[in-house]
Amino acid sequence: MTDADVIIVGAGPTGLMLACELCRAGVRPLALERLPEIRDIPKAGGLSGQILELLRYRGELERFEAASTARRPASGRFPWGGMHVDFTQLEDPPMEALPLPQPQLERVLEDFARELGADIRRGHEVVGLKQDDAAVTADVRGPDGPDRVTGQYLVGCDGASSRVRDLAGIPFPGITYPEVQRLAQVTVPEGVTVLENGDIDVAGHGRISFGFTRTERGEFALGSTNPGLMGLYTSEEEAVAYDDDEPMTVTELGDSIRRVLGVDLPLGEPTRLTRFTFHAREVERYRDGRILMAGDAAHLFPAPGVALGAGLLDSVNLGWKLAADIQGWAPPGLLATYHDERRLAAARNMLHAQAQVAIRRGHDPAAVALRDLFQELLADEQPLRRLGGLMAGSEVRYPFPGHDHHALIGTFAPDLALRTNRGATSVAELMHKARPVLLDLADRPDLREIARDWQDRVDIYAASADHRPADALLIRPDVHVAWAATIDEPTDTAAPALRDALSGWFGTPAG
Ligand SMILES: Cc1cc2nc3c(=O)[nH]c(=O)nc-3n(C[C@H](O)[C@H](O)[C@H](O)COP(=O)(O)OP(=O)(O)OC[C@H]3O[C@@H](n4cnc5c(N)ncnc54)[C@H](O)[C@@H]3O)c2cc1C
Numbered sequence: 001m002t003d004a005d006v007i008i009v010g011a012g013p014t015g016l017m018l019a020c021e022l023c024r025a026g027v028r029p030l031a032l033e034r035l036p037e038i039r040d041i042p043k044a045g046g047l048s049g050q051i052l053e054l055l056r057y058r059g060e061l062e063r064f065e066a067a068s069t070a071r072r073p074a075s076g077r078f079p080w081g082g083m084h085v086d087f088t089q090l091e092d093p094p095m096e097a098l099p100l101p102q103p104q105l106e107r108v109l110e111d112f113a114r115e116l117g118a119d120i121r122r123g124h125e126v127v128g129l130k131q132d133d134a135a136v137t138a139d140v141r142g143p144d145g146p147d148r149v150t151g152q153y154l155v156g157c158d159g160a161s162s163r164v165r166d167l168a169g170i171p172f173p174g175i176t177y178p179e180v181q182r183l184a185q186v187t188v189p190e191g192v193t194v195l196e197n198g199d200i201d202v203a204g205h206g207r208i209s210f211g212f213t214r215t216e217r218g219e220f221a222l223g224s225t226n227p228g229l230m231g232l233y234t235s236e237e238e239a240v241a242y243d244d245d246e247p248m249t250v251t252e253l254g255d256s257i258r259r260v261l262g263v264d265l266p267l268g269e270p271t272r273l274t275r276f277t278f279h280a281r282e283v284e285r286y287r288d289g290r291i292l293m294a295g296d297a298a299h300l301f302p303a304p305g306v307a308l309g310a311g312l313l314d315s316v317n318l319g320w321k322l323a324a325d326i327q328g329w330a331p332p333g334l335l336a337t338y339h340d341e342r343r344l345a346a347a348r349n350m351l352h353a354q355a356q357v358a359i360r361r362g363h364d365p366a367a368v369a370l371r372d373l374f375q376e377l378l379a380d381e382q383p384l385r386r387l388g389g390l391m392a393g394s395e396v397r398y399p400f401p402g403h404d405h406h407a408l409i410g411t412f413a414p415d416l417a418l419r420t421n422r423g424a425t426s427v428a429e430l431m432h433k434a435r436p437v438l439l440d441l442a443d444r445p446d447l448r449e450i451a452r453d454w455q456d457r458v459d460i461y462a463a464s465a466d467h468r469p470a471d472a473l474l475i476r477p478d479v480h481v482a483w484a485a486t487i488d489e490p491t492d493t494a495a496p497a498l499r500d501a502l503s504g505w506f507g508t509p510a511g
Contacts, residue, residue: 004030007151014295014311015157016109021319023116034125048097049392051309059432081359094388129167136290162297174281187268218260248275278302286339303353320477329507406484418463442471453509
């Protein structure tokens with residue numbers, strides 16, 4: 001008997017989300033976290049893109065909204081490659097964000113995971129690993145001394161400098177850019193006057209403009225959302241390796257502003273101080289036997305606003321597959337799809353994150369022209385939507401078997417408004433249980449009958465919709481369409497294809 005079905009190393013956002021997903025799928029996770037409590041240092045400012053949709057389909061979004069500083073996800077202007085991408089003109093923007101500082105996010109996730117029954121042990125650091133055919137064993141340094149725990153699987157959710165990755169010998173190739181970004185908010189000090197247009201007047205120096213100022217040493221930005229505060233940002237090339245867990249100081253910020261802008265800017269009391277470096281890295285393999293990697297431990301993207309959602313979606317992709325394996329019904333190769341699918345999603349994120357590096361960098365006229373041209377192209381709806389889908393991660397289409405049969409196969413299931421004999425509902429509502437769903441949209445008893453053999457693991461619904469993109473949809477717990485019947489597809493092609501999809505994703509029937 002193992003101590004847990006799955007050992008999760010690291011109770012950051014990725015590990016906590018995985019704990020929730022595993023509990024919902026009916027297995028026992030044990031999360032080991034080296035920190036005794038959640039640290040109040042600012043990292044990500046909120047959630048954005050596809051993860052918000054996923055949480056809505058899970059019926060969990062309200063929890064996150066309740067902890068947010070805004071009541072609903074907001075769409076608007078997002079920083080992108082040193083410019084802003086503006087979705088405010090679009091009625092149904094492809095990208096939304098929910099402000100929720102990372103410490104609060106972690107609290108919501110931890111409370112939820114504990115509510116669902118997860119065992120989360122803080123102050124427990126994993127220092128060694130061993131795996132064989134039957135189990136994985138972790139050596140732990142805990143408050144009561146050394147300990148050893150075993151699980152059927154172990155997932156490294158232990159962040160950018162992952163110990164699990166090192167212990168498992170998984171390479172993490174890529175680039176670290178010699179570019180350091182600093183972001184801060186400080187009170188307006190004596191000697192600085194904020195002018196009506198947002199510029200500031202600095203005693204002994206003169207005026208500094210609101211917005212971005214590019215210099216030969218980098219970039220400086222001044223902004224404010226609050227009359228008593230100055231928002232400050234610098235970006236400069238520095239070949240120094242900072243530890244992301246070491247908070248930035250006001251002195252460090254002042255030194256950076258002096259280097260970039262050539263001004264000794266007086267600074268008041270800080271309300272936010274963050275520094276980050278950009279890397280483009282990805283593990284060579286997301287799985288090594290019984291050890292899997294997720295979140296920052298598996299990938300780092302050189303742009304803000306990407307990493308958090310990518311890590312949470314790793315957990316959503318992985319949770320039900322691990323549970324299927326542990327519960328003994330996973331078809332061969334199911335767990336291997338985790339590497340293939342999340343690698344594909346990471347490639348799409350890497351595409352726009354790397355492009356942002358190229359667009360953001362450079363202060364010569366050619367670089368300025370590239371930014372201006374890009375901004376011009378984004379004034380048109382089609383490229384704006386395309387970029388929004390890429391930023392949100394909603395355009396990812398996994399290459400599932402039968403991919404050519406129907407355009408929805410491999411995509412995130414659309415949220416159709418549905419009518420059933422029990423009243424109105426929606427695809428999102430049917431997914432609240434985080435279980436596989438066969439949704440019959442065209443009164444197809446032939447297809448429902450086939451799915452009945454899998455009814456211990458697949459929920460079967462019949463409904464009608466004003467807009468019917470398919471006769472039936474088979475949806476995985478992570479809300480991706482595993483298979484779809486075309487409109488009026490005859491039984492002799494639809495029935496065997498559905499049977500193949502059911503056994504391909506959900507194993508052989510129990511009885
Ligand atoms: C300054 C800053 C600003 C950022 N801003 C954004 C942003 O705006 N948007 C965005 O999407 N992302 C942002 N990020 C990135 C975001 O914070 C990360 O993507 C996110 O924290 C990744 O979550 P994770 O759970 O994968 O890893 P982490 O949050 O790093 O969590 C890993 C956990 O593992 C624990 N751990 C490590 N080693 C061990 C061990 N051996 N044993 C037990 N526990 C261990 C750590 O203590 C930690 O709690 C920012 C990061 C920084 C540093």
